[in-house]
Amino acid sequence: MANTEETVVRMNLLRRHKQTAGAMAADITSQFDEVYRAYLRPVYAFVAFRVGNRAAAEDITAQVFEKAWRGYPRFDPRKAAISTWLFTIARNSLTDHYRSAGRKTDEVELPDDLGAGAESDPVPRLEALELRRELNAALTSLEPRELEIVSLKFGGAMTNRDISTLLQISESNVGTILYRSLKKMKTRIEGGIKND
Amino acid sequence: MTDDREQQELIDLIERLLAGETVAAAGDREEELEKLLAIAAELNERRPEPSAEFEERLEARMAGLKTATAVTSDDTADASPGDGVAAPGAATGTSIDEKSWLRAWLSMPRLAAVAAALVIGLGVVGVGRAIIRGGYQDKTATVSDVASDTGTPADDVKTLENATGQSAAGRSGEIAAGDTAGYAGSPPGGSADSGSTAGISGVDTVTPLPSTQRIIQSADYQVEVAQGEFNDKYSQISAIAAKYGGYVVSGDTRSSGDELKRGSITIRVASGNDNFTKAQADLEGLGNVTSKKVSGQDVTEEYVDLQSRLRNAEAQETQMLELMKKAQTIEEILTVQSRLAEIQSQIEQIKGRMKYTESRTDFATITVDLRETKEGVSETESVGTNWGFIDSLKYAGWLAVQTLNFVIVALAVIVPLTLMGGGLAILFYRLAQWRRNRNK
Numbered sequence: 001m002a003n004t005e006e007t008v009v010r011m012n013l014l015r016r017h018k019q020t021a022g023a024m025a026a027d028i029t030s031q032f033d034e035v036y037r038a039y040l041r042p043v044y045a046f047v048a049f050r051v052g053n054r055a056a057a058e059d060i061t062a063q064v065f066e067k068a069w070r071g072y073p074r075f076d077p078r079k080a081a082i083s084t085w086l087f088t089i090a091r092n093s094l095t096d097h098y099r100s101a102g103r104k105t106d107e108v109e110l111p112d113d114l115g116a117g118a119e120s121d122p123v124p125r126l127e128a129l130e131l132r133r134e135l136n137a138a139l140t141s142l143e144p145r146e147l148e149i150v151s152l153k154f155g156g157a158m159t160n161r162d163i164s165t166l167l168q169i170s171e172s173n174v175g176t177i178l179y180r181s182l183k184k185m186k187t188r189i190e191g192g193i194k195n196d
Numbered sequence: 197m198t199d200d201r202e203q204q205e206l207i208d209l210i211e212r213l214l215a216g217e218t219v220a221a222a223g224d225r226e227e228e229l230e231k232l233l234a235i236a237a238e239l240n241e242r243r244p245e246p247s248a249e250f251e252e253r254l255e256a257r258m259a260g261l262k263t264a265t266a267v268t269s270d271d272t273a274d275a276s277p278g279d280g281v282a283a284p285g286a287a288t289g290t291s292i293d294e295k296s297w298l299r300a301w302l303s304m305p306r307l308a309a310v311a312a313a314l315v316i317g318l319g320v321v322g323v324g325r326a327i328i329r330g331g332y333q334d335k336t337a338t339v340s341d342v343a344s345d346t347g348t349p350a351d352d353v354k355t356l357e358n359a360t361g362q363s364a365a366g367r368s369g370e371i372a373a374g375d376t377a378g379y380a381g382s383p384p385g386g387s388a389d390s391g392s393t394a395g396i397s398g399v400d401t402v403t404p405l406p407s408t409q410r411i412i413q414s415a416d417y418q419v420e421v422a423q424g425e426f427n428d429k430y431s432q433i434s435a436i437a438a439k440y441g442g443y444v445v446s447g448d449t450r451s452s453g454d455e456l457k458r459g460s461i462t463i464r465v466a467s468g469n470d471n472f473t474k475a476q477a478d479l480e481g482l483g484n485v486t487s488k489k490v491s492g493q494d495v496t497e498e499y500v501d502l503q504s505r506l507r508n509a510e511a512q513e514t515q516m517l518e519l520m521k522k523a524q525t526i527e528e529i530l531t532v533q534s535r536l537a538e539i540q541s542q543i544e545q546i547k548g549r550m551k552y553t554e555s556r557t558d559f560a561t562i563t564v565d566l567r568e569t570k571e572g573v574s575e576t577e578s579v580g581t582n583w584g585f586i587d588s589l590k591y592a593g594w595l596a597v598q599t600l601n602f603v604i605v606a607l608a609v610i611v612p613l614t615l616m617g618g619g620l621a622i623l624f625y626r627l628a629q630w631r632r633n634r635n636k
Contacts, residue, residue, distance in 0.1 A: 029262055031526070036258065040246065048244035058250045062257060069261055074534055078527060135238055154239040157214055160207065178210070179203040182232045189235070 032072050036065060039086050045155035046087065049139070050094055050147065060097055064090045084166050087156060091148075091166075138185035146181040153178060202229055210236050410499045410553060411492045413472050413560035417479055418487035423568045426457035429482050433461050433564055440475045441466035442559060458567040464559040472560040479564060487565075499553050506546045513539050 043064055048057035067089050075085055142150060152163050160178075164171040206229060212219050213236060246254075421429045426449070434444050442465035449459030465475045476490070516536040523529045 032262075040251070040254070044246040045243045054244075054247075057244065058246070058254075061246065061250075062254050065254065065258060066261060069258065073530070074537075076527070076530055076534070135235070135242065138235075150239065153210070153214075154236070154243055157243075159211075175203060175207045179199075179206055179232075182206070182235050185235050186231050 032069060035068070035072075035082060035086070039083070040065070042083075042156045042158070043086060043090050045157075046151050047090060047094065047155075049151035049155040051097065052136075056097065060090070060093050063093050063096075067093065081162065081165070083156075083158060083162050087152065087158070087162075087166050134189040135185070138188040141188045142181055142184060146177055146184070149174060149177050150181050202226075205229060206232055206236070209233055213237060213240055409494075410496045410557040411467075411494050412556050413467060413492045414490070415472075415476060415560070415562045416487070416489040416565070417485060417563070418565045418567070419479070419483045419485050420567055420569045421483035423456060423570055425483070426459070426566065426568045429566060430459065430461060432482060433463060433479070433566070436475050436478050437463035437465060439478075440471040442471075442475075445561070456568040456570070458565075460563060460565045462561060462563045464561050467558055467560045472562075475560075475562060479562065483566075484569075495553055495557065499550065499557075502546055502550045502553070506543065506550065509539055509543045509546060513543065 040061070044057060044061045047060045047064070048054065051057050051060065064086065068086055071089070075082075080088075139147065139150070149163060149167070152158050152166070153160075158166070160171050160174045163174045167174070209219050209229075210233075213233070219233065219237075419429075430447070430449065437444050442463055445462040445464055447459065447461035449457060451457045463475075465471045479485075513536065516532055516539060520529070520532050520536065523532055
């Protein structure tokens with residue numbers, strides 16, 4: 001799982017921020033490279049969960065990192081965590097995407113193609129094959145806020161605390177919504193199986 | 197198991213799952229929880245991964261960006277074009293909450309509502325103003341038109357400032373008086389309202405302008421020339437602009453029904469070296485000056501204020517650059533950088549305003565309203581041939597119609613208000629009556 005590596009990189013990054021002495025702009029570039037490496041996958045996954053098609057997800061991810069690069073010299077690590085900052089940019093980019101596409105901000109698109117990972121690992125983790133097929137449909141049955149939290153959790157691999165800071169809701173509320181969303185997806189999937 | 201406990205357990209399991217642990221298939225869990233966990237595991241497993249091709253592409257793009265913005269990353273004041281978009285809610289890395297809140301608020305239909313309210317508000321104000329002033333303004337505008345067109349009975353209506361008895365020396369003195377009067381160019385022999393004491397006293401106390409003095413000077417002329425001379429005079433005015441180191445700002449010409457040409461031209465002349473005064477003298481030689489208005493606005497204080505603010509900001513910039521050299525940690529560098537960027541943009545702003553003030557004070561603006569009159573029918577001579585009785589009658593008739601028009605417009609305001617007020621009054625009266633009857 002990539003998550004543990006990411007955690008290590010994040011820790012190093014934080015330490016680096018506090019230790020590096022006398023570094024100038026050139027150092028900002030190498031720092032940003034680390035940020036980029038650590039967050040490319042989570043950001044991409046989060047965006048892909050939300051927009052559900054690869055071309056758009058790639059576009060938006062590229063935008064996020066471009067904006068992040070431009071804004072990075074003014075980013076103050078004391079005032080916000082890197083993840084919160086990056087995902088704020090990602091959320092804003094998504095908003096822009098929906099707006100420019102002329103759609104309502106939080107409308108859910110059918111995640112028809114969630115990315116390379118979906119195809120490259122054909123081994124079914126669940127016994128019920130229907131469940132796998134129904135998963136996408138189940139995702140679309142979520143409310144916008146629920147989908148956002150599920151995407152941040154499973155795509156962005158964020159802790160509940162980070163999600164709560166990002167979305168301005170309490171940590172326990174994040175847990176509740178997550179729980180509710182999974183239950184909703186389960187109901188949807190079971191309903192789907194019965195209908196088959 | 198209660199929902200709360202189930203929820204807590206699920207959240208814990210998800211955390212372990214995301215940390216890379218295998219948490220599936222433990223016999224002691226309830227079926228419901230197991231199913232939820234299976235979905236979570238599936239979501240985690242199906243986490244979309246960027247394709248290698250995309251990663252390569254993005255890497256190349258980022259590398260391109262870094263070399264392109266290498267300079268601007270040092271100098272944050274120098275905003276790259278995309279910066280406005282670059283960091284909604286994240287540009288400064290601060291106050292994410294505030295900005296995303298603002299964004300959400302703006303993205304709502306509220307923006308449309310605010311815009312609509314503004315439009316309606318402006319519309320109401322506009323209509324109100326049109327109603328209140330419309331009739332009156334129309335009237336005065338046309339009054340002076342009629343007066344100057346017929347050229348006879350109502351000469352006193354327009355403020356005719358006769359500039360003939362005025363010397364060049366007198367004018368230069370008036371400009372010096374600008375710092376006390378604000379209205380620099382009142383002709384001493386002019387009409388009552390512009391011939392203020394400040395203008396006259398300026399003649400006596402001619403003081404040389406201090407080099408730092410900054411005055412925005414302008415003059416408005418109305419000049420009459422003989423029929424057929426218009427084009428010639430018009431180009432002479434352009435020549436005057438060039439002669440005194442200036443240029444023509446704008447100009448327009450039109451001819452009225454009886455082939456009399458009319459037009460206005462705005463020129464600017466360099467304000468040093470008494471050019472403004474000399475240019476005025478030249479202009480007065482063009483024809484019969486029927487109206488003249490000279491004004492000056494002293495902006496020295498503003499300018500000096502800008503100068504001291506610039507010095508202050510520049511000192512701060514030097515300090516920040518010193519601090520930058522001493523900065524030890526990234527945090528320090530970032531803090532100093534953002535402060536530096538702020539100061540530098542302040543400096544740019546101040547410099548911009550200084551430039552603007554300089555450009556307005558380095559050149560004086562002169563507008564000349566040039567019109568042809570029929571040869572031999574200049575205003576003084578026309579008295580003999582035109583007694584003005586018919587014109588007076590016409591004017592009186594015109595005034596009567598205008599008064600009627602104004603009354604009609606006023607009625608449009610008064611009638612609905614009266615109806616509304618009356619309706620309300622009746623309503624209240626009925627209400628009071630009904631209460632009284634009930635109390636009986």
